[in-house]
Each structure stands twice: as structure tokens, then as C-alpha cells.
Amino acid sequence: MKIVLVIDQFDDANNGTTISARRFASALKAHGNEVRVIATGKPADYKYAVRQMRFFPIVEHLITSQGMRLAIPNRHVFEKAAAWADVVHFMMPSPLAIMGLRHVEKIGIPHTAAFHCQPENITFTLHMGNSRRVNDFVYGKFRDTFFNRFTHIHCPSSMIANQLRSHGYTAQLHVISNGISPEYVYGKRPKEDWMEGFFNVLMVGRYAGEKRQDVLIEAAARCRHAGEIQVILPGKGPLEKKYRHLAEKLPNPIVMGFYEPARLIEILHMADLYVHTSDAEIEAMSCMEAFACGLVPVIADSPRSATPQFALDERSLFPAGDSDTLAERIDWWIEHPAERQEMERRYAEHAKQYALDRSIQQTEEMFRQAIREQGKKN
Secondary structure, eight states, X not given: OEEEEEOSOOSOOOSHHHHHHHHHHHHHHHTTOEEEEEEESSOXXXXXXXXXXXXXXXXXXXXXXXXXXXXXXXXXXXXXXXXHOSEEEEOSOOHHHHHHHHHHHHHTOOEEEEOOOOHHHHHTTTTOTXXXXXXXXXXXXXXXXXXXXXXXXXXXXXXHHHHHHHTTOOSEEEEOOOOBOTTOOOOOOOOOTTTTTSEEEEOOSOSOGGGOHHHHHHHHHHSTTGGGEEEEEEOOOTTHHHHHHHGGGSSSOOEEEOOOHHHHHHHHTTOSEEEEOOSEESOOHHHHHHHHTTOOEEEEEXXXXXXXXXXXXXXXXXXXXXXXXXXHHHHHHHHOHHHHHHHHHHHHHHGGGGBHHHHHHHHHHHHXXXXXXXXXXX
């Protein structure tokens, strides 16, 4: 198939949606498909380049601090892409995608969408993430301006599919994991000097309100074994300064910063425990990659997060936002190394059902279904 992916930012792998899109494109190519993207950045053989939107400095900082860029819609780019494509797949409901959808509808090109942007990803940034009314409003805007114009939507988890159904989304919902890349496999390597002598607790993700890294920092400070713990937070985002200030209470300095995937895999193979504190999460690839590498996860049990589905027992769960219970869980895993080693292998085995290759096969079938249906209409 000839597949066009529509995503405002594709070049810089500094947010979850872009990382998933790049992995997705590469895997589709490995399955024998031709893939091009419509995105900002420099032109390339695989890319129809569009210009980046510019905003007032405060708004620009708010968007880029989340690792995102927005593109200026361009009808001529979509004309060229649609003339080439068998199917156009939209990754998020941005102005670029809304304009592009109108064009592919008009000329009858098969098209599908993915639901990667949870309303809470927006509302927490605006300090309204816990307002059900505001989140419901965003679900409604997404539905009415974009998603209810599709017949097929890729949902990375059952949790988000259920949310879409409850909010009146009418498309056929395909629950397909984003998939774990094959390089994330069980492995242990000797700790480097900066990790040696510590019990290294890791959480990967943007420093954003819904991710709640503050809960991990508070829990680590309250642990009985606080003096042994080193908290590692790979990522970037607008709350970095806040978290560094909060972490001053920890006995050992916190480690923060952005790492490329190859380096992150090395860190995953040296760390001792993975914690996932998010209040809202569509799937949490970072958590999946961690337990695929052999880290036991401890996951916030939030109704707005799909991540609790990965917990194999109660020792890997704690009530969302409850730093006291999280501290107890961390202490328990520190004090029971034999049980931790046993569960590391069980989690690595559990990860195999979310292999990227399987996800690509399911997504290809969704594309073929959309192409068949559009062919009948045409």
C-alpha cells in the first residue's frame, strides 16, 4: 500500500505521538509498504513539507515546551499527496489535519484516523485537567470537528475506546496497541558509576501536569529506604524547574534530562524499578518499553489511564496521586529482591503480546478495510 501519514511534527522525536509515528512509519515500510508524511521541517523524499505556525512568544513556548509544533494547512500539498496515496492516515486533530480531511473527503481518497491526543494532554497544561466539564467539552469538539467524519479510528487501548463510545463517537474503533519495538527486550547490564550504589527508580515522560512526576518525588522522600534511592526522570517539559525544586528534599540528587532511544535502553537495563504516576494516559509506551526490558512497574491506578491494564498483580498498582502508598510499594520491592527478579522475567514475557509487528498487521487490515469501503462508494 501507499500510505500517507499526516502529523504536524515528524522530525524531532521529543514527544510520544511523534515517536509512535516514526516507529509506525518505519515498521510499515518493513512490511513492504510505501510511506510518506505530511509534516513541518525540511523537504525530503518521504515528506511533503509544510510551514510551521508561529505564535506570540508565550503561546509558542507553551506549545514547544510540550515537544510539539503545529503546521500551516496547505491545500496544494494535500493534492499532491492524495494523488499518490492509497490511504491517508491522520495522527491528530490539528488545523493541518482538519483542512486535509476536507480535501481527501472531496476527492474520495480512503482515510483513517488515530486517537493519540487525550483531552487531558491539553487541559492539564491549562490547569483545568481535573474538570470533567472541560474535558467533556474537548472530547465533543474533537468529535464534531474531526473524528465523527471518519469510519475507522485507531485506539491504542480499550480505555480510550470506551471513552470515545461514551462521548458519542460513531466510527468503528480498532483497539490496536502502538506496539513495542523489537529492540526493547529483557536484558541486564552492569550499572555505570553514576548509578552504582543506588536503588534506581525510573519514570520516563514529559514533565507535564497529567504525568504527575511530583507524586514519585514525594514518595521517594517518604520511603524508609529514601537514602538508598536515586530518582531518574528522563524527559523534558514545562514543569522541569518545578520538579527540580521539589526534588531538593530528596537525600540523593535527582537525575533529569532527555535521552535518545538507544541511550534510554541502556538506562532501562541498569535501573531497578519503574514507576508510572500518570493520572491520564492513552497507553503509556514508556511503561511498556520498561517492562519489556525487565523492569517491574508500579502504576497509578487511575480511571483516566490505560496503563493499569499492564499490572500483573496488586504489588504493581497504587491509588493515583497517593504518594504514601507508592512509598510503601517502592520499599516493598527494595526489601524483596528475589520476588522482583522473578517478576522482571514475567513482565518481559508479558510484553511479547504487544509486539510492534502484530500491531502493524492489525493496522494494515484497518487500512485495507477503509480502502475496500471507499472503493464501493466510488
